Amino acid sequence: MELSRDYSIDPVLLLKEYGLRITPQRISILSHMNQYKMHLTAEQIYHAIKDEFPSLSVATVYNTLKAFIDAGFVKELRVGDHASKFDLNLIPHHHLVCEKCGHIEDFHFIDLPIDKIANMHNFHVRHYHLEINGLCANCQEGHPSYIHQNQIS
Amino acid sequence: MELSRDYSIDPVLLLKEYGLRITPQRISILSHMNQYKMHLTAEQIYHAIKDEFPSLSVATVYNTLKAFIDAGFVKELRVGDHASKFDLNLIPHHHLVCEKCGHIEDFHFIDLPIDKIANMHNFHVRHYHLEINGLCANCQEGHPSYIHQNQIS
DNA sequence: GTCTCTGCAAATCGTTTGCACGTTT
């Protein structure tokens, strides 16, 4: 039903490929983003690896994520009133966002007439992103929303 | 090439229709959002109408916009690192966002396989939004970006 | 050796909130 994101990423090679300096913190951030294959806030990433780097600062996580975004392989998702979520975006994909529990689900493989639209507007396309908002399967069924509330999404 | 948004809106009727209280500030905010048919920040709306209401507060603009979003006829766009832009969204449409100058252009009329995706994921759709990022016609041509920089978009 | 990254603390800035007062219903 959906392509699982079972491709492996070598953080060192990725950083090298994009001409970014290779530091333990960056490797760890990339590893975690890849491992969870999910949409993490800066805060979540910080907590996930702070054991590994006792002196780690949230600012470093933000700065690092910004470097990744500038490089182009991380995407910032700003949905709801909450903190941004960051998404390793090596394979383009789109999102289903639950308005009740905040859960974000990926989907791939969709044909969009992007070129046609771009041509009509003389627009040079770099990225595109389709976001569908509504209720996820769980929340439709009247399940209490707190089940999803604190999960990593 | 694009449907012009030349429909007229009666703020009073719109507020009435959605069961919201009719106040001069709300009427003015709606009038301006409709008049510019563009994507304004709360700050821009504030400055646009503060002459009319010398005692107006930015907080009121935010509160009002939030009420409109809850009602469902205004959409909040969070693109780039900047403040949210607010978009009168009576006719569903999508956006071309220029990464250089920040200009946002609308487009309508696109067939998306939303139902198919929703069915595959057992997702109940409320809204959807396609965002295309890249370079607008002006910025591709190497025009200095400051031409667009401060325009209302 | 140079340049960049990291970590800390403080600053920034968009947005929200509490409360007293005014307006709409």
Next chain:
DNA sequence: AAACGTGCAAACGATTTGCAGAGAC
């Protein structure tokens, strides 16, 4: 009269920044 909106100032919270020291190249 009751309910809600407005305006003010203060609070909030996510993100950014300046700077000194450490690490990558």
